[in-house]
Amino acid sequence: MVKKPAPDASRRSERSRRAIYAAALALVVEVGYPKTTVEAIAARAGVGKQTIYRWWPAKADVLLEAFLDLAEQAARELGQEPYAIPDTGDLAADLRAVLRATVDELLDPRFEAPSRALAAEGVVNEQLGREFVAKLLEPQLQLYVDRLRSAQDAGHVRADVDPRIALELFVSPLAQRWLQHTGPISHAYTDTLVDYALNGLAPR
Amino acid sequence: MVKKPAPDASRRSERSRRAIYAAALALVVEVGYPKTTVEAIAARAGVGKQTIYRWWPAKADVLLEAFLDLAEQAARELGQEPYAIPDTGDLAADLRAVLRATVDELLDPRFEAPSRALAAEGVVNEQLGREFVAKLLEPQLQLYVDRLRSAQDAGHVRADVDPRIALELFVSPLAQRWLQHTGPISHAYTDTLVDYALNGLAPR
Amino acid sequence: MVKKPAPDASRRSERSRRAIYAAALALVVEVGYPKTTVEAIAARAGVGKQTIYRWWPAKADVLLEAFLDLAEQAARELGQEPYAIPDTGDLAADLRAVLRATVDELLDPRFEAPSRALAAEGVVNEQLGREFVAKLLEPQLQLYVDRLRSAQDAGHVRADVDPRIALELFVSPLAQRWLQHTGPISHAYTDTLVDYALNGLAPR
Amino acid sequence: MVKKPAPDASRRSERSRRAIYAAALALVVEVGYPKTTVEAIAARAGVGKQTIYRWWPAKADVLLEAFLDLAEQAARELGQEPYAIPDTGDLAADLRAVLRATVDELLDPRFEAPSRALAAEGVVNEQLGREFVAKLLEPQLQLYVDRLRSAQDAGHVRADVDPRIALELFVSPLAQRWLQHTGPISHAYTDTLVDYALNGLAPR
DNA sequence: AATTAACCGAGACGGTACGTCCGGTCTTTAG
DNA sequence: CTAAAGACCGGACGTACCGTCTCGGTTAATT
Incomplete structure (x- = not known):
């Protein structure tokens, strides 16, 4: 060596x-x-x-690295408190808002090409994929975990639900449509996702 | 030209x-x-x-083409009536069964490398991606649509639910974990997905 | 290997x-x-x-190879009987003539750059050097050997002289001046060489 | 500039x-x-x-420079009065001696690689070539000029001979054989050169 | 003794060319 | 006419050095 x-x-x-x-x-x-x-x-x-x-x-x-830098820079430009999902007490509204923002970003051509490229490379190059996930994707998913836990504390979500899995009900369908072109993405679509999925998580 | x-x-x-x-x-x-x-x-x-x-x-x-040929061949080998999700009347059990089978296939090394490769290329090469989806993915998703519609007819799923979107609650999380290595995939995991998601679709 | x-x-x-x-x-x-x-x-x-x-x-x-091709082509263009030193019976005159022609060629810019380049590379790259000598230089030197042998037969050169060495008295000084810039080359110069050297070879 | x-x-x-x-x-x-x-x-x-x-x-x-330094150092080590060809009165013997010494040096691997390298570079890089000649080669050739002039004074060499050209009859053949691998070099070879060439320079 | 200016080892830099690899085209020979 | 074989043009790969540059750190000579 x-x-x-x-x-x-x-x-x-x-x-x-x-x-x-x-x-x-x-x-x-x-x-x-x-x-x-x-x-x-x-x-x-x-x-x-x-x-x-x-x-x-x-x-x-x-x-x-270039993309991480871009993301960081964009985050810095955008918001002071960039790293949180709003917590207005209305979980459905908060999720709809953040997913709509994600849709907007996915459709922004400034981000689309490089992030699509990275995602593709990550699919086939495991080492890179894991880094992409760890540095970019997972931190964002963690925000959903936090928000869902807060909802659990407020009794809006069943206590036995694993937030790390639950979040995928909202996020993964959008991700797949975007990545694999399996369908169009829009605000209406993510709203529907929130509607369908949240019912499953709510206490009986 | x-x-x-x-x-x-x-x-x-x-x-x-x-x-x-x-x-x-x-x-x-x-x-x-x-x-x-x-x-x-x-x-x-x-x-x-x-x-x-x-x-x-x-x-x-x-x-x-090679992969389509492989898939077709594998299906033919497997024998049974390949193109349907079982309909025992118990939607949850049927979904769990088919998702467990999908997990097994995704973990089969004979399929993993080529399908991962195609998925990756499809992410970045839109034309190929659409073909991949149309010829391979969509037909399988259609089976979910059919099964969900049958469940709607039996009154086990809310009538106003769009099955094409609903199926993504089960399928996309699994797809994302596999594609992007965002988490491990297992029978327990897909069982959980069915549990969480089905609640949201059931009539109140 | x-x-x-x-x-x-x-x-x-x-x-x-x-x-x-x-x-x-x-x-x-x-x-x-x-x-x-x-x-x-x-x-x-x-x-x-x-x-x-x-x-x-x-x-x-x-x-x-390019240079060998050039040389061959030039030879073909030039003369029908390219491969011989004239034999008029007057050794001195014949040598003067051929050396003057060599001087002209060495000063021709079409030949100078590539042959100088090859000679240089041959000095340091033994394998190439030997090929250069075998394919290009030695055949030309052989012509001198032939002419000197003919002169020996005619009694104009001592019988015990080795023509392969004797030819160097005419050729090498010119070669060195050209290769190493140790002096100017001209018709007068080669005439002088013939004059000096031939005396040493003539019978007493 | x-x-x-x-x-x-x-x-x-x-x-x-x-x-x-x-x-x-x-x-x-x-x-x-x-x-x-x-x-x-x-x-x-x-x-x-x-x-x-x-x-x-x-x-x-x-x-x-490194080579000039090496040469100088070697000369200093050798001691004697380095810058002269012996003058015993027997021109042939003196030339044989100095040429034999040159052969020995050319075959010494300590000198061969660098001097061959410099010679090669000098062939193609005129500026360096001239410096190489001026600083290293010409001083040595000058020794032959001196010795030949002394021989002329003693009547052993024709008075109308130009020593700067005459020396090439001894030196250049050796140089060419070494530089271009056109033949082996040995004491016997240089002895022969002295024999052939000196005859041409001797008074009739 | 403190300051200053240059050389020094080290090595990153913008470049050029290397020799290899492969994409996609074209040509030749065999069937 | 298809197919195998593989030479061809083009151009990117990742490496090796080029000659320049910048960075501390000595080391002398000047204050």
Whole structure:
């Protein structure tokens, strides 16, 4: 086993890192993931190829980091308290609101191409998939867990329900429609999901 | 736009076609989808590259056809009346049974690699994705639609529920866990899904 | 040891071969040997890089073949009986004539760049050097051997002289001046060489 | 034209300079000239790359200096009065002696790799070639000029002979055989050269 | 003794070319 | 005419070095 002598991260060029993120995201949007080449990212970023290979093992990892950065940045721009589902006491309304926001994001072309690309790569490349889930998806799902627990405390959801599974009744159908084109996604659709699923969770 | 003068399908070599299916599936299992090259498929199948390009536009289409063939063959082997969900009158039991069977199939390594590969390609390649869904996924989902409608007729499911959406409460969570590695899949898990979701669909 | 499965020479593209020769020679003349890259040769010849690597192991070998081809072609153009030193009976005159012709060739820019490049590579790359000598240099030196032997038969050169060594008295000084820039080369210079050296070979 | 502000030679690290010479020579011997990289020289010498680029414009110049240093050092070790051909009154014997010594040096592996490398580079890189000739070759050739003039004074060589050309009858054949592998070199060979050539220069 | 200026080892950087691999096309030979 | 074989053009891959640059850290010479 030959290990590279890990480069000195403290001397890393911030400028290059940002340029690479931007180039990678732009190219994925413009020409799609498979036609996005490391060479093109380097050229567009005005960077040597080695600078990419020095810091990332593969194209997918570049894109993952770039996307995480984008998501973080977007979150920072958007809201002060970005990491929570509203808790107005009305669980159905809160879920409808957050799912509608998710629909909007999934339809935003700025996000669609790169996140679709990452999801695809994650399906086939398990290591990347797990990182994608751990860093991006799971934290968001955790918000649902929190909100559902709060609803359980308020007696709006059966106490024996596992929130980590319950949330999938809302989230997974949307995810599948989006990922696999198994159907259109819209506010009406997510509203319906909330309607159907919440009944199953409510106390008898 | 230059169209190729479609080759004469009647003179196509059945032997080559089967060899190509076998080689494609074997390679996807052995080295994964991205490292499965048309060249390797041709070599392994003992076939000229042109024979592949003559009949399929791209690697993904070869694999799709190969997989459809595999699925059909497997169904035929299994024998029974393949295209239906049992209808014992007990909707919950029937759904649990069919979902458990799905779990088993998803965990079968013979199917896992190629179907994962196709799903991934379908995420990013919309045209292929739609074909994958239309030819493989949707027919199976339709079985759920049928079974749910039957349950509606028997009064076990609210009449105003759209079965095409309702089925996603059972199917999509499983699909997402499998596709995105967001959690383990098991019989217990799908049983729980049926439990949670069915409550929401039952008449009050 | 992994051997490539030798490509089928009978299917080789003559067109590509000639284009590669032309491109290689042109580039060596234009930008010099070290800046002549395989990539540039391929681009200029309108050829894939692999087509070069398929048939030649290295840049130097391409150039060697290209130059041999050029030399052969030039020889064919020039004379009907190209492979002989004139034998008028006057050894000194004959040697002067052939050396003057050599000087002219060495000063011809069409030949200078590539042959200098090959000579240089041959100095450092023994395998190539030997091939260069065997295919190009030695055949020419052999002509001197023949002419000197004829002179020995005529009694104009000492019988105990080894022609293969004797020829170096005329040829090597010129070669060294040209190769190593140790002095200017001209007709007067080679005439002087013939004058000095021939005395040493003449019978007492 | 932008000129670098010439570095302060008085503060130059002697230690680095010697380490670079040693590393350069060692690498040329071990892996050959073309595979000797500036990076490897720096690494082997335990020196930053910039330290090399600060003091030398190119790899070839490093090697030239290193070799000049080696030659000087070797000469100093040998002791005697290095810069002269013996003058015993017997020109033939003196030339045989010095050429035999040259043969020995050319066959010494310590010298062969670097001097061959320099000669090769000099063939193709005129600027370096001229420096190589001026600093190393020409001084040695001048010794022959001196010895031949002395022989002319003694009446052993025709007065109208140009010694600068005459010396090439002895030296160039040896040089060509060595440089271009056109034949083996040995004491017997150089003795023969002296025999053939000297006759041509002797007064009638 | 403190300051300053340069060299120094180290190595990241933007680049270029390497030699390999494969996509998709075209050509040849056999059946 | 199909099919196998495989050469072809094109172009991305990941690697190796190029020559430049920036970063602390010595080390001398100047204050």
